[in-house]
Amino acid sequence: MKHAVILGLFVLTAIVLSIVQIVFGTLYTTAGLEISQIQTQKQAVDKENMLLSEKLYTLSSLTNIEASAKQLGFEDETSKSMLVVTQNSAFALKP
Amino acid sequence: MRWRYLAVFAFFVVLFFGIWTKLFYWQIIDASELSSMGESQYAEYLEIPPIRGDIKTSDNFPIVTNRISYLVYANPQKTKDITLESNTLSSLLHIDAASISAQLSLKDKVWVPLATSIDEATKEKIAALNLPDMGFQETPTRFYPEASMAAQLVGFVGKDALGNSKGYFGLEGYYDRQLRGRIGKTTVVHDAFGKPVLAKLTSNSGQQDGRTLVLHIDRVIQYALSKKLKEGIQEYGATSGMAAVMDPKTGAVLAMSSFPSFDPRDFWDYQTKDYINPFITDTYEPGSTFKPLVMSAAMDAGLVTPMSTCPICDKPVTVGDYQIHTWDNKYFPNTTMVDIMIHSDNTGMTYVAQKLGLNRMISYLTKFGIGQPTGIDLQGEFAPPLKPKSQWYPIDLATTGFGQGISVTPMELLDAFSAIANGGVRMEPHVVAEIETPDGQTIPIPPKQVDQPISATAAKLMTEILVDTTNKGEASFARLKGYRIAGKTGTASIPLNGHYDPTKTIASFIGFAPADNPKFIMVVILNKPTTSIYGAETAAPIWFSVAHDILNYYGITPTENDTSTFQQ
DSSP states (O other), rough: OOOHHHHHHHHHHHHHHHHHHHHHHHHHHHHHHHHHHHHHHHHHHHHHHHHHHHHHHHHTTTTHHHHHHHHTTTTOOOOOOOOOTTTSTTOOOOO | HHHHHHHHHHHHHHHHHHHHHHHHHIIISSSHHHHHHHHEEEEEEEEEEEOOOEEEEETTEEOOOOOEEEEEEEOOOGGGOHHHHHHHHHHHHHOOOHHOOOOOOOOTSSSSEEEEEEEEEHHHHHTTTOTTTTTEEEEEEEEEETTTTTTTHHEEEEOOSSOOOEEEEEHHHTTHHHHHOOOOEEEEEEEETBOOOGGGOOOOOBOOOOOOOOSOOOHHHHHHHHHHHHHHHHHHHHHHEEEEEEETTTTTEEEEEEEEEOOOOGGGGGGGGSSSSSHHHOOOGGGGHHHHHHHHHHHTSSOOOTTTBBTTTTTEETTTTTOOOTTTSSHHHHHTTHHHHHOOHHHHHHHHHHHHHHHHHHHHHTTTTTTTTTOOOBBBBBOOOOOOGOOOOOHHHHHHHTSSSSOOHHHHHHOOOOOHHHHTEEEEOOOOOEEEEETOEEEEEOOOOOOOOHHHHHHHHHHHHHHHHHHHHHHGOOOOTSSOOOOEEEEEEEETTTEEEEEEEEEEEEEEESSSSEEEEEEEESSSSSOOOOGGHHEEEEHHOOOHHHHHHHHHHOOSSSOOTTTT
């Protein structure tokens, strides 16, 4: 009787572990596909990020800003004069 | 009967022993090779290339970064109409059709390159043609948003003998190991459909992206300096020119520019000499810009004061078989040290140099860093050593007093002069302020004091003399009124076959501002200007023009008092 109980427990344990392995194995099997999809999406986003960064840096470069300024009609500063407003001046003081 | 049992037993013992032996051989002795063979059947080894680090200016704008580009290749065995394809691709790739046609005609090949560094837009246009023989290989390339600005300072990225990316010259060369990162390797196990198996995925080992350099370089000052230097070289008809701006209190290099230069985007179209940064490699006789170093040394040694007079300055000075004249053949009896600097008097400087004497001259020059590399973090710095004491003649001592007969690089001169601006303390120049690691950590590079050639008192006195020199010297017409600027012109003769070229000079101006609390020191050097040979009429106007922009940029307003202590 005692041997039968022990044998039964072994069989039961083997069945339970087999079921667990089947369940988790099934879950992991499709994870590889998801990983592949996520990696593809990440690569696409990284690539788009690099392309946008390239555009941003080009537009915000001083070279481009100077060229755009000239097209808009801005000119190089030629005067070395400077207007300095001291604190004693009444200009733009609050009432 | 018994022997039959023993025989069978022995048979099984031998059999099991054989099995154990074989298992031992497979699992212990031959384990690694068999394991590799197994992995090669179901696993894929990938090399994960690192992304090279950026180079950013002080406002965190990347002047060097990476972009996606493509190598366009073709399989000639799948090409259907060579002529049609060549003509179509020629207009997109901007390569002549004959070159493309020649590649597509190689029918014994399965892979031929057609073009490199193709951008995303062009790649999409080619892909839209749906040509069955076309393919694209993504390759990162260096990208320069500010085009060729500071090209010789930055350097470029080429290939080494093994075809790996490698930095050459400038910052790319000096900091190549920091910038390039480390290649990683990973193992990916695929199932029957080619999808990665999670349970067998190993983490990548060793891959690390390159580190990013954050510079002291101020993009605005760099842009202004480059633009005005280029315009000045053209305006004054010089063959070349260079300039740099530095913070004398920390040694931080705020800008550096030289022309002619090169475009790092097409570095292969230029010669090696174009890659070299002349500011740290080219030597020249500095002329009058060297005089403040000698004068401040003599004041520091207590040999002269600003009001000391020169007893030999009423006529040319004879030294051995040579006669030393002033640049304009004007002589001022009993001239003071202040006036010697204002008039850039060679006879006066000969007097000061002779008073200093050879031992002290060599000692002070060494403390000023003359004859040694400054230690700036750029690849390729060179500094000609000072002559040994035994090789100095009396005429060498005399001419060194006014900056002839001695060779320095512009970087040596700028660093030495900065000691006058920094209370007598010389700092080590640095371009890089900090290094950023890929995981977000920052490694600062602190300022480094190298030496103190002169006392703070001597530095202060020399500063006042230089303010007077700027206000009353030959370059006073170009000075910025309302600012106390400490500066000196230089018009150096160029050695030619044992004598000096009478028609060509190296014109320069060096100075710092504001004199009381210097925010920057700058030197501008023009090589062989043709509109005028004088530094006061060529390099000085460029210097003051850039200085005006820098003072505006820093918000430093002019004051009513722009005179020196001696004028008050």
